Structures are given as C-alpha cells and as structure tokens.
Amino acid sequence: MAKTVGTSVKRVEDPRFLRGQGTYTANLQLPGMTHLAVKRSPHAHAIIKRIDATRALALPGVLGVFTGKDLIEGGCGTLPVGWSVPNQKTPDRHALTPDRVRHVGDGVAAVVAESSYIARDALDLIEVEYETLPLVTDARKAAEPGAPLVHPAIANNISYEWELGDKQACADGLAEAHIVVEQELINTRLVPNAIEPRACVAQWNAPDDQMTIWTTSQNPHPIRVLLSAFTLKIPEHKLRVIAPDVGGGFGSKIFHYPEEVIVPWVSRKINRPVKWVCTRSEAFITDSHGRDHVTVAKMGFKRDGTITGLQVTTWANQGAYLSTFASLIPTILYLGCISGMYKVKGIFGHVFGTLTNTVPVDAVRGAGRPEAAYLVERMIDIGARRLKKDPWEVRHKNFIPASEFPYQTPVAFNYDSGDYHAICDKVATLADLKGMRERQSEARKAGRLVGIGFSTAIEISGYGPSKVVTSIGSALGMWESAALRVYPTGKVTLFTGSHSHGQGHETTFAQIAADELGIAVSDIEVVHGDTGRVQQGVGTFGSRSGTVGGTAVVKAAAKVREKMRRIAAHQLEAAEEDVVFDQSNGTAYVKGSPDKAKTFFEMAFSTFTANQLPAGMEPGLEETAFFDPTGLTAPNSAHIAQVEVDPATGEVEIQRYVAVDDVGNIINPMIVEGQLLGGIVHGVGQALLECARYDSNGQLLSGSMMDYAMPRSNLMPMIEMGRTVTPAPSNPLGVKGAGEMGTIASTPAICNAVMDALQIDHLDMPLTPERIWQALQ
Amino acid sequence: MTHTISLTVNGKAHCSVVEPRLLLVHYLRDILGLTGTNIGCDTSQCGSCTVHMDGEAVKACTVLAVQADGASIKTIEGMAANGSLHPLQEAFREEHGLQCGYCTPGMIMAADALLRRNHKPSEAQIRQGLEGNMCRCTGYQNIVKAVQNAALKMA
Numbered sequence: 001m002a003k004t005v006g007t008s009v010k011r012v013e014d015p016r017f018l019r020g021q022g023t024y025t026a027n028l029q030l031p032g033m034t035h036l037a038v039k040r041s042p043h044a045h046a047i048i049k050r051i052d053a054t055r056a057l058a059l060p061g062v063l064g065v066f067t068g069k070d071l072i073e074g075g076c077g078t079l080p081v082g083w084s085v086p087n088q089k090t091p092d093r094h095a096l097t098p099d100r101v102r103h104v105g106d107g108v109a110a111v112v113a114e115s116s117y118i119a120r121d122a123l124d125l126i127e128v129e130y131e132t133l134p135l136v137t138d139a140r141k142a143a144e145p146g147a148p149l150v151h152p153a154i155a156n157n158i159s160y161e162w163e164l165g166d167k168q169a170c171a172d173g174l175a176e177a178h179i180v181v182e183q184e185l186i187n188t189r190l191v192p193n194a195i196e197p198r199a200c201v202a203q204w205n206a207p208d209d210q211m212t213i214w215t216t217s218q219n220p221h222p223i224r225v226l227l228s229a230f231t232l233k234i235p236e237h238k239l240r241v242i243a244p245d246v247g248g249g250f251g252s253k254i255f256h257y258p259e260e261v262i263v264p265w266v267s268r269k270i271n272r273p274v275k276w277v278c279t280r281s282e283a284f285i286t287d288s289h290g291r292d293h294v295t296v297a298k299m300g301f302k303r304d305g306t307i308t309g310l311q312v313t314t315w316a317n318q319g320a321y322l323s324t325f326a327s328l329i330p331t332i333l334y335l336g337c338i339s340g341m342y343k344v345k346g347i348f349g350h351v352f353g354t355l356t357n358t359v360p361v362d363a364v365r366g367a368g369r370p371e372a373a374y375l376v377e378r379m380i381d382i383g384a385r386r387l388k389k390d391p392w393e394v395r396h397k398n399f400i401p402a403s404e405f406p407y408q409t410p411v412a413f414n415y416d417s418g419d420y421h422a423i424c425d426k427v428a429t430l431a432d433l434k435g436m437r438e439r440q441s442e443a444r445k446a447g448r449l450v451g452i453g454f455s456t457a458i459e460i461s462g463y464g465p466s467k468v469v470t471s472i473g474s475a476l477g478m479w480e481s482a483a484l485r486v487y488p489t490g491k492v493t494l495f496t497g498s499h500s501h502g503q504g505h506e507t508t509f510a511q512i513a514a515d516e517l518g519i520a521v522s523d524i525e526v527v528h529g530d531t532g533r534v535q536q537g538v539g540t541f542g543s544r545s546g547t548v549g550g551t552a553v554v555k556a557a558a559k560v561r562e563k564m565r566r567i568a569a570h571q572l573e574a575a576e577e578d579v580v581f582d583q584s585n586g587t588a589y590v591k592g593s594p595d596k597a598k599t600f601f602e603m604a605f606s607t608f609t610a611n612q613l614p615a616g617m618e619p620g621l622e623e624t625a626f627f628d629p630t631g632l633t634a635p636n637s638a639h640i641a642q643v644e645v646d647p648a649t650g651e652v653e654i655q656r657y658v659a660v661d662d663v664g665n666i667i668n669p670m671i672v673e674g675q676l677l678g679g680i681v682h683g684v685g686q687a688l689l690e691c692a693r694y695d696s697n698g699q700l701l702s703g704s705m706m707d708y709a710m711p712r713s714n715l716m717p718m719i720e721m722g723r724t725v726t727p728a729p730s731n732p733l734g735v736k737g738a739g740e741m742g743t744i745a746s747t748p749a750i751c752n753a754v755m756d757a758l759q760i761d762h763l764d765m766p767l768t769p770e771r772i773w774q775a776l777q
Numbered sequence: 778m779t780h781t782i783s784l785t786v787n788g789k790a791h792c793s794v795v796e797p798r799l800l801l802v803h804y805l806r807d808i809l810g811l812t813g814t815n816i817g818c819d820t821s822q823c824g825s826c827t828v829h830m831d832g833e834a835v836k837a838c839t840v841l842a843v844q845a846d847g848a849s850i851k852t853i854e855g856m857a858a859n860g861s862l863h864p865l866q867e868a869f870r871e872e873h874g875l876q877c878g879y880c881t882p883g884m885i886m887a888a889d890a891l892l893r894r895n896h897k898p899s900e901a902q903i904r905q906g907l908e909g910n911m912c913r914c915t916g917y918q919n920i921v922k923a924v925q926n927a928a929l930k931m932a
Binding site for chain 2: 015016018020021022024026029116193195196246277279280501503504670671677678679681682704713716742
C-alpha cells in the first residue's frame with residue numbers, strides 16, 4: 001500500500017456536494033417543523049420601553065412571540081465568554097436583550113410560525129417602542145472621557161487593557177534608532193460572509209427529555225458545553241449538537257450565538273421542531289465581525305535598516321458585547337505576533353479592548369495575526385522608504401536566522417521551525433524579482449504607476465498546551481480527540497472532534513489513518529460534527545485541525561496497531577517483542593517472516609470471534625486518543641504582488657501574485673494549495689474591497705452584499721504558488737497550519753504594492769479607486 | 778390569494794398551488810424538496826441559487842414561482858445524467874474547484890450556461906462569466922481551471 005500522506009487524493013466529500021446533496025442545516029426538513037424569525041433593533045442604542053405582540057399573535061399561523069424577559073424567566077442564562085484576560089469586564093449578553101439594545105441587529109423578540117413567510121410577516125406586526133440614547137461606534141473615541149457608555153457599569157467602555165513586551169527595551173531600542181517612523185493605521189472592520197448563512201434547527205423529544213440541535217458550527221462539542229452549563233441548561237447527556245455540512249466558517253461559526261439558545265428554548269416550549277435560517281442582510285448585523293483596530297505605531301531603524309524597536313498602541317473595537325473569543329484576538333494572537341519574522345529586541349504593545357454600539361467583533365480568518373502582519377509589514381515599508389532602501393533588503397537584514405530555531409520572540413511565542421531567508425529567496429526566484437524590478441523601472445519611465453509589494457508573515461497555529469492556554473485566558477483546553485472503530489471485517493470508522501466546513505477532513509484524516517494502519521483510504525469513513533456520535537472534541541479554528549486533530553488520529557492508530565500486534569504474537573506463538581506491525585500493508589508478523597503474516601482483516605476478525613486472543617485481552621477493537629499539543633507551530637509566508645494603478649480612475653489591477661508558503665509537511669497538496677489560494681484572495685479582499693462602515697447613527701452602511709464589496713472571480717490573475725518545507729517538530733506529522741496563512745500575508749503584500757506604485761507612505765484600507773484617486777490629486 | 782402553476786423541473790412535470798409572492802428558490806427547496814439549490818444572500822449578489830430556466834441561468838431568489846409557470850427548470854440535481862457526473866461536475870472534482878460546497882451548485886449551473894454560450898472561453902471570459910457567483914473558499918482559481926477543464930471535456 002503506497003503512502004497517501006503527501007499525495008493529492010481526490011476529495012471523498014466532493015460527490016455529494018457536486019450533486020447538490022450537501023446536508024447543510026437549512027436543508028433539514030422535520031415533520032411538524034415550525035419557523036422562527038427574530039425581531040431586531042433598528043437603533044444602535046436605545047431603551048426598550050414597550051413590546052406589543054398583540055397584532056403578531058393574531059396573525060393566522062403564528063404560534064408564539066417571545067421576548068428577552070420570557071427567556072430569562074424561562075431559565076436561559078447569559079452567553080458566556082471563552083477567553084478572559086486579567087481584569088476583563090465582561091458585560092452580560094442575553095440571547096434576546098430584555099431592556100436595552102446596544103447595536104443595530106440586537107435581538108428583542110422571536111416569533112415562531114407555521115411557515116417562514118408567516119414568521120417574517122409577523123415581525124412587522126410586533127410593535128417595539130424605543131427611547132434612543134447617545135451612541136459610539138469608533139474604538140478609540142469610545143475610550144475618550146465623556147463618550148456614551150455602552151454598558152453603564154463599564155467605565156470608559158474599556159473592557160480590558162493588555163500589555164505585552166518590555167517597555168524599557170522598547171524605549172532603549174527606539175532611542176538608539178537612526179530614524180523612528182510613526183504611523184497611525186486603521187485595520188478595517190470585516191464581515192466574514194461565509195457563503196452559507198448561519199442556521200439552527202432544534203427538536204425537543206419530550207418522552208426522553210432529549211434535545212437535538214443542528215447548527216452551523218465549527219465546533220459542536222464546545223457549543224454543547226456552553227449550552228448545557230450556561231445558556232440553555234439542559235444536562236449535557238440529554239443534549240446532542242450536530243454541525244452537519246457547514247458552508248464555510250472563516251472563524252465566524254466558532255462562537256456561541258443567541259439563536260443557538262432561542263431556537264431550542266422555543267422548541268421545548270412549543271414541543272415542536274423549530275428552524276431558523278439567517279438572511280444575508282441579517283448576517284451582516286449579527287455574525288461577529290473581524291479586525292477593526294485603530295493603531296498608533298513607532299518603529300525604529302538603524303541607518304543600515306536594522307529594526308531597533310517597535311512600540312504599538314491599539315484600540316480594538318469589540319462591539320456591543322464580548323463575543324466568545326473576543327479578547328483572545330487583539331491580545332495574544334495580535335500583540336503576540338508583532339515580532340513577525342524578525343529579530344527585534346525592543347517590542348512593547350498596549351491594547352485597549354473597547355465596547356461600542358456595533359456588532360460584536362471576534363475572529364475572522366487569521367484573527368489577530370493579519371492585524372499583526374499588516375502593522376509590521378506596513379511599518380517596514382514606510383521605514384525602508386524613508387531610508388531610501390529596498391524593502392526587500394530591509395526584510396532580509398532583519399530575519400531570524402535559520403540557525404536560531406526554535407526561536408523565542410521577545411513578546412510571547414516560541415517559533416518552532418523555519419528558514420526565512422530560504423523562503424524569501426524562493427519567492428524572489430519564482431517571481432524573477434530582478435526582471436520584475438527592471439520591467440517596473442521601464443514602466444515607470446513611461447509614466448505608468450506599477451508597484452511591487454512584499455510581505456512576509458508568520459501564523460501561530462495549533463496552539464497549546466492546554467495548561468498554558470488556560471493559564472493565559474482560555475476557558476477550554478486546546479486538545480483534540482480521535483477514535484478508531486475497527487469492525488470485524490476490517491473496515492474502519494474514524495471519529496474526530498475536529499470539524500470540516502470546507503477543509504476536507506473526510507479525505508485528509510482518512511489519509512492519515514490509512515497510512516498509520518496500512519489500509520486503503522476507501523476502507524475508512526470519517527465522522528465529525530456530531531456530539532451524539534463523536535466521543536469528545538474541541539473543533540476547528542486557529543488552523544489546528546491537522547496539527548492537533550491529525551496527531552490524535554496518529555495516536556489512536558498506534559493503539560490499534562499495538563493491540564493487533566499482541567493478537568498476532570499470540571496467534572503466531574511468538575514473543576510480543578518479536579512481532580512487528582507493517583504499516584505498508586496492515587499486517588503483523590514475526591520479524592523476518594513476512595510470509596507468515598496476520599492480515600488486518602484476520603486480526604480485526606479475531607477481536608470479534610474473541611476465541612484466539614491473548615489471556616486477559618478484551619474483545620472488540622476501538623481505540624481513542626487525545627492529543628494535547630506540547631507547543632505551537634509557526635507556518636510562514638513570503639509573498640510578492642505586482643499591481644498597476646490607473647491614474648485616471650484610481651483602479652488597481654493585480655498583474656502578478658507570487659506566493660511561497662511553508663506550512664511544514666503536507667498531507668494533501670491539492671487541499672493545502674486550495675486553502676492557501678482561498679486565503680490569499682480573502683486577504684486581497686480586505687486590502688482592496690471590504691469594509692464594514694458605520695454612520696454616525698450606528699447604521700451599518702455596507703450592510704448587504706450590494707454595498708459590501710467582496711472578491712469576485714475577476715479580481716485576480718492566476719496566483720503563482722511555491723513551497724518550502726521546514727517540518728514542525730512538535731507533532732509527529734510535521735505539519736503546520738495552512739487555512740489562514742494566505743489571508744495573513746496577502747493583505748500587506750497588496751497594500752505595499754499599491755503604496756509602491758503611488759510612491760507614498762500610507763493609505764488606509766480599503767484601497768478603493770476613490771481613495772487612490774483622491775491621493776493622486 | 779393563490780395561483781396554480783405547471784412547470785417541468787429536471788424533466789418531471791409538477792403542478793402546484795402557490796402564493797404569488799413565493800420565490801422560485803423556496804418553491805424548489807421547500808415544496809419540491811430540491812435542496813441542492815442553496816441560498817446565500819437576499820440581494821441577488823451571490824449566485825448560490827443559480828438554476829436554468831428554459832436554458833438560461835437565472836438566480837432563483839429573483840424569480841417568483843409564478844413567473845416559472847410553463848417553464849422548464851433545471852437544477853443541480855438534474856445535472857448528473859443516469860447517475861454519472863456531468864463533465865463540469867467531474868472537472869470541479871479533478872481541479873479541486875470546491876471546498877465547503879455551498880456555492881458549488883450555483884457555480885456549476887452558471888458555468889454550464891457559460892459553456893453553452895461559449896464553447897471555448899478564455900480565462901478572462903470565464904472570470905467575467907462567473908462574476909455573478911461568489912465563493913469565499915477557493916479564491917476562484919481552481920473554479921476557473923475546472924471550467925477550462927470541462928470545456929475541453931465537452932468539446
């Protein structure tokens with residue numbers, strides 16, 4: 001059996017998607033299904049004076065209308081957070097707000113009806129009287145004295161302050177600099193916009209007090225914990241959470257959302273199944289947003305380009321409430337990464353997490369790490385420009401040398417492996433950087449605005465161990481589980497706590513198990529996303545599935561092999577230590593005698609007949625393993641973009657995009673490349689197009705796909721891809737995260753290219769034609 | 778007030794009584810149970826709900842069921858003839874033109890209409906032709922390759 005890890009096995013999950021047979025939550029039909037819709041606040045900040053549902057309740061087909069007070073009286077708890085930094089002030093967040101609305105879209109009532117059309121009709125018949133209040137939407141203005149308070153008990157709207165680094169070393173570094181570049185940068189607010197809108201279906205089964213919830217989640221097991229312990233309060237063994245096929249997540253489907261409380265609560269109340277499907281316009285004002293930083297940074301450089309220090313102050317907009325992992329993102333995942341791929345002695349960062357009258361902000365693809373890469377890579381380009389140096393050379397000068405790995409940054413993380421000079425040389429070769437520069441020079445002479453932009457970026461992925469992450473704020477461990485059930489006929493089901501919503505786990509996890517057991521991929525079925533079938537789990541976020549979930553599979557397979565080896569030893573009448581399990585073909589035999597091997601099928605069948613097992617061995621063959629990572633992995637990238645700006649219109653044309661990524665060893669090159677490609681375009685979207693913008697009344701101006709520009713098929717040329725490999729030492733597969741890497745690197749590459757074309761220091765994103773045209777005047 | 782409509786969906790005749798405001802996409806999904814056609818937005822931007830109406834690609838969220846009275850509709854469920862995948866479906870698998878799969882049915886229906894208009898589209902024509910269909914996972918590159926691949930298969 002040839003190894004499958006490292007090969008582009010075609011995806012197991014594709015046929016059902018290609019035939020339109022995906023099992024997305026919204027597709028679910030249950031007998032007696034009812035439909036729920038949520039009445040949402042049109043105001044950014046207001047007191048609820050009165051809710052009158054009389055007319056709605058009179059509409060034929062309406063089964064009930066419920067408010068925040070009903071949910072509280074009915075036993076629902078507030079939505080908890082999964083991350084707490086020291087002295088964090090966490091405001092109460094109810095599934096439906098009982099007294100005051102704090103952002104446009106805040107839910108005030110839910111209506112359940114016989115059809116989705118009737119439920120929508122009824123929304124318009126619910127009368128809500130509001131008394132509007134002053135509001136604030138800007139992260140920095142929220143912390144200024146006298147700003148309207150989003151939650152009266154939280155002074156200055158500051159949920160937390162957090163510092164990282166060495167203040168004195170930073171001051172010393174900046175003092176010894178030849179020049180210090182100071183820049184204010186706004187990292188735009190993003191709407192995640194997975195193409196599948198969120199949805200939730202719940203079915204209460206009264207005879208056995210059992211609740212089943214289908215939800216568009218990246219991590220059904222933690223959602224069950226939160227539902228059981230905090231919000232819905234149904235005992236965990238009576239609660240089954242299923243995240244079936246999920247149409248993309250990008251972070252936005254990690255969090256515990258209000259509708260996951262409302263829908264099952266109503267189902268139990270009316271004793272019928274209930275379905276809620278988010279509309280896209282509703283998603284814009286309810287899905288947790290991403291980024292939204294205001295930053296003032298200083299970076300010091302010696303005359304030769306050596307970076308001497310970096311000082312960062314950031315106001316991170318957290319929205320009206322803290323979403324599940326809100327405070328993780330601008331703290332450890334952002335400030336923890338501001339060392340980038342560089343050796344910088346003096347780094348100090350200070351972040352204010354502020355509350356505003358906007359949609360809550362949490363992880364969106366990259367989560368903190370794109371904000372860090374954008375900051376560092378923009379500052380280096382501005383510094384290089386001031387020093388009149390090639391930004392490529394300034395980067396080269398400051399890279400952490402390959403000989404210094406594992407490398408402890410002065411801020412937080414210990415980078416496991418990498419060769420940053422090599423990855424940069426590779427991308428320069430692939431792009432023919434020298435030729436690119438020459439052609440750019442000629443174009444400029446002809447008056448054309450051609451720019452070349454670089455970025456290098458690290459991602460911190462698969463973080464752990466649990467002991468460390470819980471000590472810095474996590475409410476959950478960062479392990480993953482896997483179970484392998486070997487049937488008497490030698491077929492295998494692999495149960496993983498990781499979740500696939502586009503990543504292709506049903507293929508890649510089967511590849512891992514196939515190689516570890518020496519059987520065919522087609523003999524393994526991967527089950528995920530169902531707390532009723534999968535023993536335990538954490539889920540998929542932070543590019544952790546391969547590194548953590550994949551390693552759990554490796555560990556479970558080792559246990560299966562060990563049991564099989566003991567069975568073979570018993571049957572071959574050999575000492576156990578003399579018998580080997582051959583992973584190339586799934587057999588076990590006495591060393592040197594492969595001709596007298598026990599096959600995988602024979603050993604599996606023995607656990608069923610249970611008549612030829614070693615003394616004391618239990619029948620059956622099912623092994624579970626948990627993997628708690630010992631460290632993290634640091635995938636890294638070097639990207640080069642070439643753009644041309646049309647001076648008449650300000651439009652940006654991306655002419656070339658060359659990307660080299662080091663994500664360690666690769667399980668399936670086709671899938672990894674696909675994730676990198678998608679990530680790159682997502683990040684380009686932020687650079688050029690995407691921006692969630694609020695007006696002074698707290699109304700989201702870019703609140704639909706008509707107004708919020710997303711990357712479309714004609715945005716990019718064919719991306720040229722390359723790869724370097726430094727295996728991750730912290731997991732047996734040697735893999736690093738891949739799902740977010742492209743997004744982290746591409747935003748600064750494009751912005752740097754546009755600034756190079758315009759020959760200016762900085763423009764904030766998105767780099768729209770209008771903004772560029774204005775800059776050119 | 779209701780209307781009676783008669784139409785063909787994937788070659789099968791249907792006669793239904795519907796509200797005049799019912800969208801075609803809800804008719805297909807909720808009444809006929811053809812949930813392969815997905816809904817990704819509410820402003821006709823994302824193209825997830827693309828189906829064929831009398832051979833033309835339409836966004837089924839922007840067509841009323843009553844407008845489809847007398848029409849012939851084809852959805853993703855009608856693409857695999859006699860159980861075997863359509864060349865476009867095969868090409869999407871070969872080129873890894875899908876990840877989460879949610880935009881895929883609409884993308885394939887749009888691509889099929891494109892290839893019937895233009896048997897040998899250039900890369901630029903494919904990119905322009907699929908502009909009305911959004912994908913967040915793939916960055917479109919492998920979708921473009923899949924359509925190129927399918928064009929060769931179907932030539």
